[in-house]
Amino acid sequence: MHSSSDASSDSATTCPHLVALEQAFGPLESSMFRSQQRVVVPAADSFAALALLKDRGFDLLVDVSCVDYLEYRGAKHRYGLVYLLASTHSPDRLTVRVFADDPEPTVASVVPLWEAANWLEREVWDLFGIRFTGHPDLRRLVMPEAFTAHPLRKDYPLQGRGERHNFPVITRDHS
């Protein structure tokens, strides 16, 4: 994933979207695996790069996800955002990676580009704690509002820190 290669291993032509990105933002890490093209974009340019890709025909944001590389050997950044882009009128698909770091990981929100990002980024904020600047309504999506931790981080234990037991008990005399 971190190896940079401009030419894919199988076909002779590189992805034209990749070429356009590199013309705008300089050399970028990219890789291709079984026809899945990935490219790494610096966090400062993420909004501009995604806007460029949207103008080039990626009108469907499939998913926004995140990976926590806390316990990963050789990781340079802690959080790796994954933007899965697709096009409804051409067979193009692209995976864009944006890396962020502790403390206060912050990335520009792509809600102005794709409305679907509204809930997808809320989920990433809820579970990983990555703040999206420019998001119209950044609050928790799947966990309760009163929850304080970001549970999918690697330093959060699977069984939780007791939040699941912290509720009032109703016995028979409460009816």
Added chain:
Amino acid sequence: MALTQPMASSGAPQLELPENVVVSRLDELANWCRKNSLWPMPFATACCGIELMATGAAKHDLARFGAEVFRFSPRQCDLMIVAGRVVMKMLPVLQRIWQQMHEPKWCISMGACASTGGVFDTYAVVQGIDRFIPVDMYVPGCPPRPEQLIQAIIDLQDKIQREGTITGREFNTRQRQDRKRALVESPLPLTLDASRNPNIQRQLSGSVTTGRP
């Protein structure tokens, strides 16, 4: 009704009754009525809900046992069947539904997830609803077959017949008010994964002959 030979050896009056008269206690009559008309409140959150629906369907007919209508309003039910895992976001809803049900009411915890959390020992799943709700009957299984749920309802009917009172006095007994055993913290470590449990790490590093797996 004619009264003949009032004094028997035990001192109780002997009654000679016509064939169409039954003498019973009010509690027993009330129990019989209540147990044979348990109206379930299906609190189905997950896969056990499908088996609950199957139990109510034609092949394993729950209506035979009096559970004719699955009322989805807690005001009209007396048996809450919690079918499926309950997450912490859903638990206040569960408690509110329980409190909205009228007395006498009973609760069946259907499936492994409602009883203990099941396979989902995670930060979001409540490890057994009996930590927060009084439960009368547990049905193990993942999911339990309809026959198992029917057996639980039959057992609950037996429990109602045995312990019920017309005024609901049995719900005031000390034994019913005590918290369930699941609410007491177990002295065993919650997880046996040594890398995440400092107790086991301390034991393993301290002595190799403790014998704890």
